[in-house]
Amino acid sequence: MHNYTVTLKSPLPYHAPSSHPIFSLPLNPRQFVLPLSPQKTGGSIYHNPVFICKGTQLSVPSHGSASLGPSNGNGAAVHDWKVRSVGIENIDVATLGNLCVDIVLNVPKLPPRSREARFAYMQELSKSPPDKKYWEAGGNCNMAIAAARLGLHCATIGHVGDEIYGQFLLDVLREEGISMVGMSEDGDIVDSSNASYETLLCWVLVDPLQRHGFCSRADFCKDPAFSWMSKLSEEVKMAIKLSKILFCNGYGFDELSPALIMLALDYAVEVGTSVFFDPGPRGKSLLTGTPEERQALSHLLKMSDVLLLTSDEAESLTGIGNPILAGQELLKNGIRTKWVIIKMGSRGSILVTMSSISCAPAFKVNVIDTVGCGDSFVAAIAFGYIHNIPLVNTLAIANAVGAATAMGCGAGRNVATLEKVIELMRASNINEDDEFWNELVKDMDTGGITFLSKMVINGRNNQVNHVALQKVVSELLPKLKDNRLEGKVAS
Template sequence: MWCCFCFISRADFSKEPAFSWMNTLSEEVKRAIKRSRILFCNGYDFDELSSHMIISAVEYTVEVGTSVFFDPGPRGKSLLSGTVEEQKALEHFLRMSDVLLLTSDEAESLTGLVDPILAAQELLRKGNRTKWVVVKMGPKGSILITKSGITCASAFKVKIMDTVGCGDSFVAAIAYGFIHNIPLVTTLAFANAVGAATAMGCGAGRNVATLKQVVELMETPDLNEDDKFWNELLREHLDSQEVTFLSKMVLNGSNGRMKHVTLQKVVSELLPKLKSSQLEGTLSS
């Protein structure tokens, strides 16, 4: 079974953003931002809104205490060489976001650093408010870098049907962990599971993974553990920061500055929280 999608907007046929006529935030939009815990934006917002509007939205979000999540996506590279206004808006996002989410290639294009951990640390250094930088490593897994440590989680092995919606699903899980102060390694494992479960289906929207599917995946996991890849990536960083690593079989504990946490421990701590949220109506089943 194959799924094929084509997304086309007005921006594909014009250099102007689709809603270039919008120049101020409406009171309705301001109320929505103020009521929200997180404002999530990605690079494609530049195809819809002017750079001025985007900066206005970020500034108002910061003013009212709502957190900013930003995923530059493939547009990040083109924005770096875009108009002066686009470059200014991109720089504003990178400085004012609480959480940045990007692939290893996108991190390299924004910083010039091949090592995704060094790239993330550079983004943290330049950010005024940045607390987390999450780097998506494709089939290898993902990394969450803070100023105090590095957290790594291998990806789940699944049969991929369609990757549409996986990135947004991953972000939603990261946001859940951020809002609820869930441990970083647990948040990362949950996000990997949500993204993987979504890839097992077809299409986005209402077709993204359900909580039931995510739980089933985490309870009977098959992690894509590539020890050689992770050892090479982390070797240069073990002396400078503590590293927390999600493992399937390794006993909980530390080895030097490497702290191993088993997936079983993560699942046992996370599932009660998820089921409680489901009962409260804050998660979809």
């Protein structure tokens, strides 16, 4: 169980027994072709893979669903639904694993810390499934929803079960215009009544002091939740091949075996798909995990095109406290690494390449709930990467998306709208802290430092190229407006 404090604007009602039974659905959710219709709806929330729940989120008008044509370039004999589900001509972003349903409840107190007591607590919660108003799509659904609402064509690659929670997750993805590609093949499937087949749930518990605790069945499992999956199907390979970006995060290890994650990474590299990796809090435990976990983490850090970490996570993986130097160390140790992005919360963010450093202060907002800000941030980075937006501009829009999310109460379908992102960028109110940033870049051995400033002041440190925020905003707003009008991002 992991606890931390955030401030929520309004409390959620306490959980009461629900009349919703957990019966198997008459249709297998894995056989749904998504998206079925281009609807506009809310988003999703953070996430729950197996252990902790944090994810992505952002709320902007969704784009029309991508067409799903029956295409199978490799000639493999597969079920029609699987072929159609990955038959999109172009996928901008595909997420790997980490699909779950978050159940967000107010409770009188957080669960006890002992393993046995927490397990009993979770079992008691499971006896009376709460009303659907407490459910949200979580995990990598959040990053996909955020990206889709920025106008990117998205697919989720993963597993959901046959029960009511799996149906809910698929409904949310369909309504957001996101395709779903099932990872399991007929030969992989265990008894659908087995707990290891069920959709992953994360109980997101909020006490009267607004502290959060997370609890899921994977907290009590030695092996990944879906350890019975051991290979990539032809449909999954097709989805990866059709994608510009494959997004993986550390929570994926809670579901999928290290070997399977490395298979996906290696295949993406083979077919030229860019890989984004955000180790998250799991990075530290993977660093001291099993030999297989350590090998997979090392492989991801070296072979990913883009690494995204908080400053604390970067320090835990490199032993270097300065986030810029930590980013440069990760670049130096990488094989394919092009960008290392350091997320610094209310300070802002940094993007490090082999030849440059870009720094962007955060936008000033009234923070209500920070859950999911990092995931929506990642979606905006993917937006900038795909459309070749200048680096400091990419950080600016990512900061705005993350800040807009923080202004909402909770995540999921309650997250920020595209209108809110545009409003923040127009206001151009950023958290400039010259003393902090000057100290950070002092004595850096590079001539390519770019800094986002509210106003450009002549004569400041010649080492730094200051870019006016208003100029960046004037370049970004047309793209966002075109996206809102056309349902896609202008290239």
